Amino acid sequence: MLKRFRTHLVAGALAVAGAMASFSGVAAQTVKVGVIGQFTGPYALAGKQLRESIDAYVAQYGTKSGSQNIEFVYKDIGGSNPALAKSLAEQLIVKDGVSILTGFFLSPEAAAVAPVINETKTPSVLSVAASPPLLKMSPWFVRAGQNLWQPAIIQADFAADNGKKRAYIAVADYAPGHDVQEAFTKRFKERGGEIVAADRIPLNTVDFAAFAERIANAKPDIVATFLPNGAPAIGFFNALAARGVTKSAMIIGIAETDDPDLPSYNDNIIGVYTSIFYAGGLTNPENVALKKVMAEKFGANHAIGVNNVSPYDGIRLIYRMVEVQKGKFDPDAAMTAVKGFSWNSPSGPKMIDPETREMIHNIYVRQVQKVDGKLTNVLVKTYEKVGVPKL
Amino acid sequence: MDYLVSSLTFIAIYGVSYGMVIFLISIGLVITMGLMRVINLAHGAFAAIGGYLCTALVSSYKLNFYLAVVVATLSVALLSLIVERGIYRQIYRKSELDQVLLTIGLAFITVASLNFLFGPNVVPSQLPADLSGTVELLGRDVQMYRLFVVAVGLVVVVALWALFNWTMFGASLRAAVDNPSMAQAAGIDVSRLFTLAFALGSGLAALGGAVGYGMLPLEPLYPFKYLIIIMIVVALSGFGNMRSAAAVSIAVGVVDTAGRYFFPTYGAFIIYVFVILYLLAQIEGSPLRRKS
Numbered sequence: 012m013l014k015r016f017r018t019h020l021v022a023g024a025l026a027v028a029g030a031m032a033s034f035s036g037v038a039a040q041t042v043k044v045g046v047i048g049q050f051t052g053p054y055a056l057a058g059k060q061l062r063e064s065i066d067a068y069v070a071q072y073g074t075k076s077g078s079q080n081i082e083f084v085y086k087d088i089g090g091s092n093p094a095l096a097k098s099l100a101e102q103l104i105v106k107d108g109v110s111i112l113t114g115f116f117l118s119p120e121a122a123a124v125a126p127v128i129n130e131t132k133t134p135s136v137l138s139v140a141a142s143p144p145l146l147k148m149s150p151w152f153v154r155a156g157q158n159l160w161q162p163a164i165i166q167a168d169f170a171a172d173n174g175k176k177r178a179y180i181a182v183a184d185y186a187p188g189h190d191v192q193e194a195f196t197k198r199f200k201e202r203g204g205e206i207v208a209a210d211r212i213p214l215n216t217v218d219f220a221a222f223a224e225r226i227a228n229a230k231p232d233i234v235a236t237f238l239p240n241g242a243p244a245i246g247f248f249n250a251l252a253a254r255g256v257t258k259s260a261m262i263i264g265i266a267e268t269d270d271p272d273l274p275s276y277n278d279n280i281i282g283v284y285t286s287i288f289y290a291g292g293l294t295n296p297e298n299v300a301l302k303k304v305m306a307e308k309f310g311a312n313h314a315i316g317v318n319n320v321s322p323y324d325g326i327r328l329i330y331r332m333v334e335v336q337k338g339k340f341d342p343d344a345a346m347t348a349v350k351g352f353s354w355n356s357p358s359g360p361k362m363i364d365p366e367t368r369e370m371i372h373n374i375y376v377r378q379v380q381k382v383d384g385k386l387t388n389v390l391v392k393t394y395e396k397v398g399v400p401k402l
Numbered sequence: 403m404d405y406l407v408s409s410l411t412f413i414a415i416y417g418v419s420y421g422m423v424i425f426l427i428s429i430g431l432v433i434t435m436g437l438m439r440v441i442n443l444a445h446g447a448f449a450a451i452g453g454y455l456c457t458a459l460v461s462s463y464k465l466n467f468y469l470a471v472v473v474a475t476l477s478v479a480l481l482s483l484i485v486e487r488g489i490y491r492q493i494y495r496k497s498e499l500d501q502v503l504l505t506i507g508l509a510f511i512t513v514a515s516l517n518f519l520f521g522p523n524v525v526p527s528q529l530p531a532d533l534s535g536t537v538e539l540l541g542r543d544v545q546m547y548r549l550f551v552v553a554v555g556l557v558v559v560v561a562l563w564a565l566f567n568w569t570m571f572g573a574s575l576r577a578a579v580d581n582p583s584m585a586q587a588a589g590i591d592v593s594r595l596f597t598l599a600f601a602l603g604s605g606l607a608a609l610g611g612a613v614g615y616g617m618l619p620l621e622p623l624y625p626f627k628y629l630i631i632i633m634i635v636v637a638l639s640g641f642g643n644m645r646s647a648a649a650v651s652i653a654v655g656v657v658d659t660a661g662r663y664f665f666p667t668y669g670a671f672i673i674y675v676f677v678i679l680y681l682l683a684q685i686e687g688s689p690l691r692r693k694s
Contacts, residue, residue: 053623056522184667213662213670217628218617220416221662221669228408242524242619242627249527249616253536253545275524 041080042333042340045103047114047124052090056271057116057318061138064323067304068330077334084109093123100124104131110340111136111332113155113325116318118142118186125149132342134349136329138322143190143399146368151342153349153368155328156321157288158399159187162265163194163237165286165374165394170233171202172392175261178204179231181222181247183238184211191237191265199235207231216243219250227254233261240272252279268379270314273386280379280386289320289358290375290390298357315357324356324370328363360396369399411542413660419548421655422555423617425648426610427628428635429562430603432647435636436579437599440490441498443505445607446625446632447512452478452608453620454516457525467530471612479605486600494596509625517622525620533616547616554613558606559648566644575599634673638680 046065050058065083074081084107086099096115103109104127112128112135115121121140125148128135134151141159146152170178178199182188188211196206207229212222226234234256238244244267251257263284268276270291291314301323305313331352332345353362359373374397377388431445452474459470489508493501533550536543566572578585578592586592611620618628634654639647654673661672 210666212666215670216662217631218416218420218659218662220420221412221659222666224412224416224663225666228405242621245524245526245619246617253547255543272523275526277526277528 040078041082042111042336043082043084043107043109044329045100045107045109045112045114046083046085047088047096047099047103047112047120048085049089049116050085050087052088054090054116057139058087060271060316060318061114061116061322063305063309063313064319065326066308067301067319068323068326070304070308071300072330076330077336079333079336081330081333086114088120091117091119093117093119096120097123097127100127100133104128104133109133110342111329111345113138113322113329115140118145121145121152122148125152128152134332134342134345136325138325139318142186143194150368151346153328153346153363154370155325156317156370157372157374158369159190159265160194160399161288161374161397162286163191163235164198164400165376165397166191166235166263166265167195167198167202167204168394169263169284169286169376169392170199170235170261171204173233173261175233176204177207177229177231177233179207179226179229179234179260180209181226181234181236181238182209182211183243184213188212188237191235195235212238212243212247214239214243217246219247220253222247223250223254223256226251227256227259231260233263236262236264236267238264238267240267240269241275244268244272245275248276248283249279257282263376266317268377268388269316269318270388271316273314273379273388276379276386278381278386281381282379284376284378284391285388286374286376287317288370288372288374289315289317290377291315291388292390293357293359293375295355295357295359297355301357320356320358324358324361327354327356328352359393362396364398367399371396371398373397408542409663413656413663415539415542415544415548417656417659418652419551419555419655420617420659421652422551423610423614424631424635424655425555425651426558426614427607427618428610428632428639428651429558429644429647430605430607431632431636432639432644433575434600434603436640436643437575438490438494438596440494441501441505442490443502443629444508444512444625445603446627446629447509448478448482448604449607449611449614449628450512450516450620450622450624451481451611453611453615453618453624454520454525455608456612457528457615457620458520460528467528467533471609474612475605475609478608479601482604483597483601485604486597490600509629512625513622516624520622522622525615527616527619529616551613551617554609555648558609562644571595571598634677638677640684 048058048061049055084103086103088095100112112133115137116139118140121137128151129149137152137154139156141157143158143160146154180192180195182192192209210222238247263286265285266287268283268285305315328349331348335344335348349363351365362371364371374394375390376392378391379386380389427449431442434442455477456470456474459465459473460467493504529547533547535546537546574590574595578595582592635651638650657676658673661669
């Protein structure tokens with residue numbers, strides 16, 4: 012009952028806000044964009060990267076797109092808190108009058124916001140959230156980053172392309188880990204491989220020696236993994252190296268050795284592969300320009316991470332949504348403008364699938380090697396125009 | 403059969419070495435909680451500071467690893483002397499709630515400071531070359547580092563045992579744990595004893611943080627991340643029971659490792675089952691309790 016009352020209240024407030032917006036529609040030449048980010052708390056690094064990307068994009072292209080100005084309004088979630096994400100989205104839309112939302116680092120945040128934007132028709136750009144079913148929750152979502160199935164399928168393809176037959180899957184025991192396990196298993200079996208075992212590693216694991224031991228005993232020729240960046244990934248790869256698995260099998264992860272994280276590893280990481288939508292070493296003009304502006308703004312040692320690149324692409328999509336606006340913000344026109352939109356991003360050619368609103372883009376396989384005495388993600392193979400398959 | 407033997411040797415070697423690290427970072431809290439009845443939730447912070455200091459000395463000042471461990475341990479012990487005199491002294495007679503609030507606040511301050519000074523990422527572990535190698539033991543390759551940790555743990559166990567049983571300090575400490583007012587009446591300077599014991603406990607935590615960083619990666623949230631396992635050891639050992647702390651730590655390490663090895667997904671919970679059963683066995687009148 013209370014919940015229904017609250018929904019009515021929100022709907023009423025939104026209607027009033029909408030009416031006010033339409034009165035001032037002629038004068039409004041500014042589109043406000045709500046940014047829901049992890050600016051403090053355990054994921055503060057991702058929040059910092061999101062803000063850096065917006066700053067870099069604005070430094071390169073200004074705050075004007077088409078005939079309208081763009082203004083960003085920032086809200087902090089400060090941890091894993093879907094309920095707060097929802098209430099921040101309501102605040103941004105009702106009180107601050109934003110027309111577009113972006114941010115969304117964790118998938119549950121996006122899932123919680125879906126009912127709100129369905130009601131208010133607010134186009135929302137997922138800058139990082141990678142959970143496969145998200146886009147089905149709202150027609151107003153568009154993905155700027157990857158769908159987690161994409162890198163997982165390339166993990167399997169790369170292993171099969173290199174003649175690997177016996178895969179051991181070791182993923183963290185949380186929803187993204189399960190998504191990777193599911194996609195990898197299906198694809199690797201289709202390609203004629205065998206899954207010798209699959210372990211779901213609890214997130215609170217400290218000593219990974221037991222998992223390394225299990226993997227070594229199973230004698231796989233490829234280990235597919237997906238663990239949260241930082242302590243879990245570092246502990247796991249150290250344990251694999253200590254048990255000699257890094258030498259005896261191909262290890263392929265997803266985002267664990269992201270450029271900003273690489274200095275946290277020691278030489279045990281050498282030889283590990285990852286499959287993801289960006290490689291720092293790309294030489295396309297967009298990446299060169301992004302590196303230059305990032306270095307100017309944040310210092311020469313700034314390493315661009317995947318959580319810089321997809322939010323940056325998200326801002327590109329937002330500028331595209333605003334570019335087509337004439338007068339009052341039209342959400343339908345905004346969505347139509349990005350469906351099927353293609354452009355060149357620092358991470359290569361991009362296109363939004365007009366049907367699914369998923370990104371069709373390159374997935375890169377990189378290997379950690381020592382180049383000039385420094386750990387570096389070296390681009391090994393590019394899989395072009397990877398879409399999202401139906402699993 | 404081969405599988406069984408290799409599994410058991412794995413669990414023995416890795417479980418014991420993991421248990422030793424747990425012992426090192428927990429024993430300090432077992433001592434201070436037993437002696438002062440202070441619920442020091444900031445104990446893990448001393449281990450974190452020790453670890454960070456040791457890595458900083460190795461990576462920035464190119465100090466020898468073993469020397470860095472010693473310097474870090476002594477520095478943290480010294481720091482804890484100051485903290486004890488300045489802060490902890492105020493809360494000995496306060497309620498448990500005050501103690502918990504103050505010490506958890508200290509832990510938060512440590513987390514924020516480490517984040518500010520060293521950044522949010524994990525500090526890479528740079529073990530010296532002679533510890534990264536492997537050696538053949540019980541028919542398998544074992545990392546030298548694991549054996550080094552076990553050796554350090556054993557030295558500490560023996561040293562503590564000697565300290566508590568054969569020295570005046572140990573005798574006074576045992577007396578003060580059992581009955582502080584009686585010890586005071588017998589002419590033991592309990593206040594000074596508190597300070598020394600606190601420094602000893604914090605120094606050992608720092609040693610654990612420094613030696614154990616190959617197993618427990620250093621990150622700003624370290625003081626909270628390992629608090630649960632420290633608390634488990636304290637709860638199972640009983641207040642101030644240093645002798646059982648070593649056995650309990652090794653049991654925790656072995657049970658945890660075995661759980662993860664045999665049941666990877668649910669293995670993390672086995673340690674809690676172990677804790678529940680162990681504690682049930684301690685309750686008077688419990689069917690699990692041995693008749694004495």
